[in-house]
Amino acid sequence: MKAVSAMMAGLLFGAGLCISGMTWPSRVVGFLDVAGAWDPSLAFVMLGAVGTYAASGYWIRRRGAPLLASSFERPAASTLDLRLLGGSAIFGVGWGLSGYCPGPAIVSIAALAPVTLVFMVAVIVGMLAAKRIV
Numbered sequence: 001m002k003a004v005s006a007m008m009a010g011l012l013f014g015a016g017l018c019i020s021g022m023t024w025p026s027r028v029v030g031f032l033d034v035a036g037a038w039d040p041s042l043a044f045v046m047l048g049a050v051g052t053y054a055a056s057g058y059w060i061r062r063r064g065a066p067l068l069a070s071s072f073e074r075p076a077a078s079t080l081d082l083r084l085l086g087g088s089a090i091f092g093v094g095w096g097l098s099g100y101c102p103g104p105a106i107v108s109i110a111a112l113a114p115v116t117l118v119f120m121v122a123v124i125v126g127m128l129a130a131k132r133i134v
Contacts, residue, residue, distance in 0.1 A: 002068050014107045020045045023108045025099020025115075032096050083134070 017023050022045055030039030065071050077084075095101045100108070100119050108116045 005068050013103065017104050017107050020048075023104045028095065028099040028101075 021027050021041060027039055027041055030037060031042035033039070091101070098119055100116070102120075102123055105116055105119050105123065109120060
């Protein structure tokens with residue numbers, strides 16, 4: 001049941017990315033271009049996501065456990081450290097330069113665009129390198 005639930009959540013997430021146009025790197029780059037042709041669509045997608053969570057968050061926190069697990073998992077670390085900040089900065093710079101983050105890139109693989117495939121290869125190489133370095 002967990003695998004089916006995860007698959008359904010992934011399909012819903014992918015469909016949301018496609019419907020909102022967030023699989024187009026130009027949307028992200030346009031959002032970051034505040035001095036030029038600014039595209040606010042990413043802000044609306046973020047507001048929709050935060051609003052959806054805010055509306056359901058109260059109900060979720062009242063439950064003793066998730067529907068398909070024995071307890072909620074919380075991160076072990078609760079402090080900001082150099083590793084977290086550095087990783088976040090690298091992620092943000094990569095997202096801003098390419099217009100892709102891994103979620104939309106995975107959805108965009110279906111189009112077989114060379115730039116998307118190169119991005120995903122770079123993501124995989126980066127993850128493998130990080131495992132060796134960290």
